Amino acid sequence: MTMCVGPASSGVRNPAATGTAKIAGIGTAVAGEAYSQEEVLEAFGIDDTKVRSVFLNSAIQRRYLTLPAPGDDRARVQETQGELLGKHKALAVDMGARAIDACLKDMGAALADVRHLCCVTSTGFLTPGLSALLIREMGIAPSCSRVDVVGMGCNAGLNALGVMASWSAAHPGEPAVMLCAEACSAAYVFDSTMRTAVVNSLFGDGAAAIAIVSGDQADGHADDPPAPAAGRPRLLSFASHVITDALDAMRYDWDGDQGKFSFFLDPGIPYVVGAHAELVIDRLLSGTGLRRSDISHWLVHSGGKKVIDAVRVNLGLTRHDLRHTTGVLRDYGNLSSGSFLFSYQRLVREGVTRPGDYGVLMTMGPGSTIETALVQW
Numbered sequence: 193m194t195m196c197v198g199p200a201s202s203g204v205r206n207p208a209a210t211g212t213a214k215i216a217g218i219g220t221a222v223a224g225e226a227y228s229q230e231e232v233l234e235a236f237g238i239d240d241t242k243v244r245s246v247f248l249n250s251a252i253q254r255r256y257l258t259l260p261a262p263g264d265d266r267a268r269v270q271e272t273q274g275e276l277l278g279k280h281k282a283l284a285v286d287m288g289a290r291a292i293d294a295c296l297k298d299m300g301a302a303l304a305d306v307r308h309l310c311c312v313t314s315t316g317f318l319t320p321g322l323s324a325l326l327i328r329e330m331g332i333a334p335s336c337s338r339v340d341v342v343g344m345g346c347n348a349g350l351n352a353l354g355v356m357a358s359w360s361a362a363h364p365g366e367p368a369v370m371l372c373a374e375a376c377s378a379a380y381v382f383d384s385t386m387r388t389a390v391v392n393s394l395f396g397d398g399a400a401a402i403a404i405v406s407g408d409q410a411d412g413h414a415d416d417p418p419a420p421a422a423g424r425p426r427l428l429s430f431a432s433h434v435i436t437d438a439l440d441a442m443r444y445d446w447d448g449d450q451g452k453f454s455f456f457l458d459p460g461i462p463y464v465v466g467a468h469a470e471l472v473i474d475r476l477l478s479g480t481g482l483r484r485s486d487i488s489h490w491l492v493h494s495g496g497k498k499v500i501d502a503v504r505v506n507l508g509l510t511r512h513d514l515r516h517t518t519g520v521l522r523d524y525g526n527l528s529s530g531s532f533l534f535s536y537q538r539l540v541r542e543g544v545t546r547p548g549d550y551g552v553l554m555t556m557g558p559g560s561t562i563e564t565a566l567v568q569w
Contacts (some may be wrong), residue, residue: 240384249497251522255397308339313373314346490514532554
């Protein structure tokens with residue numbers, strides 16, 4: 193299954209429809225405290241050797257989390273679903289506002305320049321949506337168009353970016369901002385099961401915002417709003433694939449025993465994603481004249497050590513190719529929909545891209561889904 197602007201049979205959105213959209217700025221933010229895996233185990237008094245092994249063999253050194261306070265007996269207080277939703281709202285607004293501010297500063301733009309705001313989240317449900325809350329909180333113009341993408345999971349950043357690119361192409365010169373705000377510690381259930389151990393060992397809190405603009409402003413031919421910084425890539429095309437046989441392999445559903453929503457990851461997910469990675473990338477590059485070896489920069493979702501290894505092996509990539517993916521996992525854990533943007537920010541700061549370089553963005557999540565984008569500097 194694909195999401196297309198061009199011919200449905202191609203499985204790739206038409207580059208002509210999105211080719212003028214260019215990344216103009218990036219900003220990130222985290223919340224809570226930085227915890228090592230050992231500190232999380234200690235905080236919840238986890239002694240089970242199998243559970244401890246999951247945490248300590250995750251290739252994660254630290255994560256930013258907002259954990260419940262200890263009670264009188266020093267045990268962490270269990271939060272109700274209502275309290276978790278309240279946490280999600282507070283963290284998403286706080287992190288989101290800081291990420292958007294950083295993104296606009298990177299672009300050299302102001303809040304008044306924003307014409308479209310897209311907010312992505314899967315760690316809580318809000319009505320009115322996060323976009324409306326941020327417009328009020330930050331003082332963004334009430335006339336700013338907006339959309340909220342809720343519940344799509346770790347792949348959702350690229351789902352939304354594809355739609356944003358189409359919006360940008362239809363509104364040349366008008367800056368659009370996409371925010372991925374994931375308060376993963378507001379989606380935790382703490383019990384003794386291996387199901388929750390896998391999730392609790394992996395995810396962290398973080399937000400990332402990216403600005404795009406098309407038309408003359410994207411090429412630096414106009415001064416209002418500010419042109420994007422030099423060396424930022426164009427969004428050329430997108431391709432996606434839903435692995436329908438693994439529809440339930442990643443899901444967020446109700447746990448009646450806990451009275452909370454709970455996330456589930458099937459142990460076979462790394463192999464499912466790895467086995468389909470080539471198919472999606474080949475479709476993305478089809479008709480471009482490019483081979484995988486022509487791609488200079490790979491920015492893949494930090495889904496977990498086994499997922500990253502499966503993608504690397506199946507696509508024939510090197511550890512250097514995925515250095516930012518593994519670095520983000522090490523320093524932040526899995527940040528869900530915003531992970532690939534944290535990797536993109538590291539690439540920008542590294543300063544190694546050259547005009548003409550091609551890059552691939554890749555995310556994976558519930559569906560099970562693989563989303564990809566082709567960019568060029």
